[in-house]
Amino acid sequence: MIYIFILAIFTGVEVISRVPTVLHTPLMSGANAIHGIVLIGGVIVLGRAGDNGVLFALGFIAVILGTLNVVGGFVVTDRMLEMFKAKPDAKNEKAK
Amino acid sequence: MTHDQIIAAIPEAAYLIASLLFIFGLKRLSSPRTARSGNLVAAVGMALALGGTFFLSGVGNFGWIALAFVIGAIPGWLLAKRVKMTAMPQMVSLFNGMGGACALFISLGEWPREMGFNKIDIDKLATNLNIPAQLSGFPERLAHGFPMLLGIVLGSISFTGSLVAFGKLQGLISEKPLRWPFQQAINVLVLLGILIAATVAVSSATDVGIGIHFNMADPHEGLYLIILVALALLLGVLQVLPIGGADMPVVISVLNSCTGSAAAVTGFAMHNMSMIIAGTLVGAAGSFLTVLMCNAMNRSLAKVIFGSFGAGATGQAAAGSADKTLREVTANEAAIMMGYARLVIIIPGYGLAVAQAQRLVHELDELLEKRGVEVKYAIHPVAGRMPGHMNVLLAEADVPYPKLLDMEEINPEFEQADVALIIGANDVVNPAARTDPGSPIYGMPILNADKAKNIIVIKRGRGTGFAGIENDLFYNPKTRMLFGDAKKALQELNTEVKAL
Numbered sequence: 307m308i309y310i311f312i313l314a315i316f317t318g319v320e321v322i323s324r325v326p327t328v329l330h331t332p333l334m335s336g337a338n339a340i341h342g343i344v345l346i347g348g349v350i351v352l353g354r355a356g357d358n359g360v361l362f363a364l365g366f367i368a369v370i371l372g373t374l375n376v377v378g379g380f381v382v383t384d385r386m387l388e389m390f391k392a393k394p395d396a397k398n399e400k401a402k
Numbered sequence: 403m404t405h406d407q408i409i410a411a412i413p414e415a416a417y418l419i420a421s422l423l424f425i426f427g428l429k430r431l432s433s434p435r436t437a438r439s440g441n442l443v444a445a446v447g448m449a450l451a452l453g454g455t456f457f458l459s460g461v462g463n464f465g466w467i468a469l470a471f472v473i474g475a476i477p478g479w480l481l482a483k484r485v486k487m488t489a490m491p492q493m494v495s496l497f498n499g500m501g502g503a504c505a506l507f508i509s510l511g512e513w514p515r516e517m518g519f520n521k522i523d524i525d526k527l528a529t530n531l532n533i534p535a536q537l538s539g540f541p542e543r544l545a546h547g548f549p550m551l552l553g554i555v556l557g558s559i560s561f562t563g564s565l566v567a568f569g570k571l572q573g574l575i576s577e578k579p580l581r582w583p584f585q586q587a588i589n590v591l592v593l594l595g596i597l598i599a600a601t602v603a604v605s606s607a608t609d610v611g612i613g614i615h616f617n618m619a620d621p622h623e624g625l626y627l628i629i630l631v632a633l634a635l636l637l638g639v640l641q642v643l644p645i646g647g648a649d650m651p652v653v654i655s656v657l658n659s660c661t662g663s664a665a666a667v668t669g670f671a672m673h674n675m676s677m678i679i680a681g682t683l684v685g686a687a688g689s690f691l692t693v694l695m696c697n698a699m700n701r702s703l704a705k706v707i708f709g710s711f712g713a714g715a716t717g718q719a720a721a722g723s724a725d726k727t728l729r730e731v732t733a734n735e736a737a738i739m740m741g742y743a744r745l746v747i748i749i750p751g752y753g754l755a756v757a758q759a760q761r762l763v764h765e766l767d768e769l770l771e772k773r774g775v776e777v778k779y780a781i782h783p784v785a786g787r788m789p790g791h792m793n794v795l796l797a798e799a800d801v802p803y804p805k806l807l808d809m810e811e812i813n814p815e816f817e818q819a820d821v822a823l824i825i826g827a828n829d830v831v832n833p834a835a836r837t838d839p840g841s842p843i844y845g846m847p848i849l850n851a852d853k854a855k856n857i858i859v860i861k862r863g864r865g866t867g868f869a870g871i872e873n874d875l876f877y878n879p880k881t882r883m884l885f886g887d888a889k890k891a892l893q894e895l896n897t898e899v900k901a902l
Contacts, residue, residue: 310682322687339445341684344661349461372500372501377478
């Protein structure tokens with residue numbers, strides 16, 4: 307697992323090493339959505355809580371928070387990026 | 403393969419593909435043309451990883467999981483869809499905080515399973531996976547509990563830190579750097595308290611009682627974890643409160659990679675490959691992104707975190723400005739200056755975004771172009787409140803992409819510009835960054851607006867900028883001030899240009 311950890315560090319840095327300034331904000335937002343992967347941990351805690359009340363409560367809250375992170379993160383990022391993409395098309399249509 | 407083996411392989415396969423999709427998505431996110439699809443690719447990866455998790459053995463409670471999804475997804479969706487583009491940075495911060503809190507709750511939830519604290523009746527749990535045979539010896543227990551402790555601490559710091567950052571950007575908490583006596587000493591004490599609480603929590607986690615033994619009765623075992631959480635939450639607040647609003651983008655980026663790391667260590671605790679990979683990716687990419695941002699602002703990370711922005715500078719600058727005069731201009735005069743210019747460079751800042759006047763700028767741009775005036779936009783790397791924020795805001799108002807020029811491209815052009823129109827920007831054109839070594843923003847690359855033949859500044863009031871620093875550019879003999887809200891000022895300006 308340590309190997310994977312180290313490889314992931316290099317991958318993380320390498321993958322974004324040539325990002326233009328313009329994309330810093332969307333990229334941060336996208337990365338923000340990806341660390342919503344903690345949601346999976348929440349699902350596991352809740353899924354394996356059995357009838358233990360404390361674990362159930364912790365897992366339940368974790369899943370709610372994780373879902374907020376994932377859904378909100380991806381949707382906000384998409385909204386930001388939508389503007390980068392839509393603009394040249396909209397402009398062309400107006401020009402015609 | 404038997405049926406059971408196939409079922410058991412599903413999560414691993416899903417996690418593998420999901421991890422590849424995350425890497426691929428992140429890669430696509432770093433180029434403007436592919437960015438949007440990159441985000442979708444990552445979202446598909448997330449759905450896949452989530453789906454695979456349901457096939458893990460021992461996972462039940464599906465109805466409750468679905469309910470929690472719905473409760474989280476609806477506000478997440480609504481908030482993300484409805485938030486104004488100007489308020490985006492704090493929204494990212496808020497979602498980041500949710501992720502941090504999620505990691506915190508998971509680590510707490512995994513603790514009893516892994517450490518057997520408080521003698522939760524293990525048999526009552528749905529399964530007894532991952533239960534260590536017997537954790538004897540403090541080092542072994544520490545090694546076992548370390549990822550969870552780290553998850554608790556990082557998650558807590560992310561949670562409260564992000565909420566404070568949210569509060570500052572939203573204006574709920576003062577944007578000014580807050581300072582109090584013995585700040586660093588208090589932080590060190592809290593950190594020390596965290597270490598002690600963590601140690602005690604580990605050593606009292608089982609009834610084996612080896613290593614540092616505080617001989618606490620069983621019911622108190624959970625108490626140390628609660629103290630640990632409280633201290634870590636406090637540290638998050640204490641770390642972010644003293645940081646000024648101008649440095650918030652960097653703070654959000656740091657906290658973002660903090661949550662990523664929390665996800666990764668939680669993944670270690672739960673032996674979950676996808677969490678380790680995705681969390682580490684974000685942790686590493688986030689840290690790297692933080693460095694890139696700091697470079698763009700020419701701020702060292704240490705200065706952002708340990709020295710607050712603009713703390714000592716406001717007083718001295720205010721004293722020095724008494725004998726300087728601001729030259730005001732009317733909308734009519736400003737319109738004449740621009741209407742008969744050859745090249746106008748517009749420098750948009752956060753004030754423009756706050757006033758929601760992006761479309762009016764675009765209108766002004768079109769009016770001027772109709773008169774044969776060339777119009778360009780100079781985008782400072784940190785214009786707005788985050789790198790790239792201004793591009794997003796102007797793109798929203800249909801300003802053509804090629805007209806937005808980066809600092810390096812536009813700076814040599816200022817000398818040819820007849821008018822530099824500064825709208826709601828301040829620190830990014832402050833010549834003190836070039837000339838005054840005592841200024842907190844000294845060394846930050848700025849837009850050379852002062853090289854233009856004329857400078858028009860649209861500004862709401864006479865106050866200092868976001869970073870709280872006085873700007874000499876406003877007292878430059880070439881500068882004319884057009885006071886007023888960006889929206890109102892631009893409306894007047896547009897009317898005057900039309901009438902020319």
